[in-house]
Amino acid sequence: MPASPADLVVTGCTVLVHDEEEEIGFREDAAIVVRDGVIESVTTAAAARDVPAGERIEAHGQVAVPGLINCHTHAPMVALRGLAEDLPTEEWFNDVVWPVESNLTAADAASGARLACAEMIRGGVTCFADHYFHMDTVAAVVAECGLRAHLGEAYFSSQGPEGRERSAEFALRHRGGAGGRITTALAPHAPYTVTDADLAATAELARRHGLPVHIHAAENREQTDTSLARHGATPIEVLDRAGLLDTDLLIAHGTGILERDLPLLARTGGRTAVATAPRGYLKFAWPTTTPVRALRAAGVPVGLATDGAASNNSLDVWESMALTSLIQKSTEGDPRWLTSRQALHHATVQSARAVGLGDGVGTLAPGRRADIALVDLTGPHTQPVHDLAATLVHSARSSDVRTTVVDGRVLMRERRLLTVDVPSVAGELAARLPALTDRGHGRRIQEYDT
Numbered sequence: 001m002p003a004s005p006a007d008l009v010v011t012g013c014t015v016l017v018h019d020e021e022e023e024i025g026f027r028e029d030a031a032i033v034v035r036d037g038v039i040e041s042v043t044t045a046a047a048a049r050d051v052p053a054g055e056r057i058e059a060h061g062q063v064a065v066p067g068l069i070n071c072h073t074h075a076p077m078v079a080l081r082g083l084a085e086d087l088p089t090e091e092w093f094n095d096v097v098w099p100v101e102s103n104l105t106a107a108d109a110a111s112g113a114r115l116a117c118a119e120m121i122r123g124g125v126t127c128f129a130d131h132y133f134h135m136d137t138v139a140a141v142v143a144e145c146g147l148r149a150h151l152g153e154a155y156f157s158s159q160g161p162e163g164r165e166r167s168a169e170f171a172l173r174h175r176g177g178a179g180g181r182i183t184t185a186l187a188p189h190a191p192y193t194v195t196d197a198d199l200a201a202t203a204e205l206a207r208r209h210g211l212p213v214h215i216h217a218a219e220n221r222e223q224t225d226t227s228l229a230r231h232g233a234t235p236i237e238v239l240d241r242a243g244l245l246d247t248d249l250l251i252a253h254g255t256g257i258l259e260r261d262l263p264l265l266a267r268t269g270g271r272t273a274v275a276t277a278p279r280g281y282l283k284f285a286w287p288t289t290t291p292v293r294a295l296r297a298a299g300v301p302v303g304l305a306t307d308g309a310a311s312n313n314s315l316d317v318w319e320s321m322a323l324t325s326l327i328q329k330s331t332e333g334d335p336r337w338l339t340s341r342q343a344l345h346h347a348t349v350q351s352a353r354a355v356g357l358g359d360g361v362g363t364l365a366p367g368r369r370a371d372i373a374l375v376d377l378t379g380p381h382t383q384p385v386h387d388l389a390a391t392l393v394h395s396a397r398s399s400d401v402r403t404t405v406v407d408g409r410v411l412m413r414e415r416r417l418l419t420v421d422v423p424s425v426a427g428e429l430a431a432r433l434p435a436l437t438d439r440g441h442g443r444r445i446q447e448y449d450t
């Protein structure tokens with residue numbers, strides 16, 4: 001009996017592939033055959049020509065890359081895009097963001113998350129790690145729009161034990177949701193807003209339930225200096241004392257990581273990862289950036305991220321990839337680091353590992369989930385192509401993504417979104433903005449004091 005038709009065949013494209021040593025290469029005039037949400041084969045266009053399929057995408061002039069992963073963001077913060085500009089970190093939090101977030105409703109979070117998902121789909125992002133509030137709502141939006149997500153309900157110790165309990169309850173209730181597209185994490189906000197006792201309790205919950213942890217830590221050098229002055233320990237050492245370095249841990253930012261922290265991070269054997277979101281560091285004029293080279297030498301995966309749109313203004317992982325490469329060259333004083341191929345490795349394999357999905361996504365290979373972005377390189381800004389890796393990192397833009405596929409389902413085809421109605425969502429959010437952005441009440445959800 002002949003085999004049933006494939007669900008999807010993408011053909012005629014160049015495919016970004018990884019060899020057994022994880023080196024990046026490109027396979028030309030290729031095709032990807034997808035069945036039941038999984039890549040069945042990466043073969044030649046000629047071999048796939050007669051493969052029966054429910055859906056075919058002719059992708060000549062395009063490059064198929066593993067769907068990008070946004071390793072740390074706050075999707076509903078799209079609603080705050082451009083609201084807090086040209087401010088130091090403390091004023092940004094205390095005078096604008098945390099007063100506004102005290103107004104945030106589940107409806108606001110839903111509208112912001114839908115816009116965020118639309119933006120990420122249009123930019124070839126197939127998975128994002130979210131750390132925020134009203135996460136039941138965000139999980140529902142993820143299920144609806146078709147993306148993959150790693151979700152955590154953020155909490156502060158100022159909320160009392162209920163905050164930590166809500167974070168754990170959310171993680172246990174939603175893991176494996178949306179047909180397996182949702183994974184979850186415990187999400188303490190940061191060492192400066194969560195007590196040592198709560199951090200230790202979180203580590204115990206993580207071990208007991210087999211849950212990862214997603215946290216901000218050593219975000220900038222000032223936080224590290226303050227931690228040393230107050231506690232005699234760096235933020236990374238605080239996490240270690242609490243037992244969090246014995247869990248599967250994703251650290252957001254880490255621009256304040258010091259050399260003394262590296263042996264602790266190396267000891268985790270890759271179970272600790274760091275997400276870097278360089279645009280925000282430039283915007284806040286932080287003096288340091290994520291020490292990618294030192295972390296890689298310590299065996300710590302470094303994934304690419306945007307942070308929330310309130311600080312980054314966009315959820316463009318392509319921009320994060322290019323900025324990471326450029327800023328690392330400047331910081332290290334070495335034009336040979338980060339190379340384009342190294343940047344693509346961070347955007348694919350390392351980002352997948354950072355969010356705990358290294359066995360399922362991050363590469364286009366048989367047995368992997370069919371999370372694919374098709375990038376059109378026929379535009380004038382991407383021609384001619386002398387070095388395809390360099391073109392992807394330094395010339396291509398998020399707007400060059402033509403098609404985005406998650407689990408074999410096409411979420412955008414030829415720039416047309418199929419799962420989010422942007423005008424409708426934008427209108428709903430616009431109606432809420434006066435109430436959302438009101439700061440006359442004098443409330444804050446938290447105090448930034450590091």
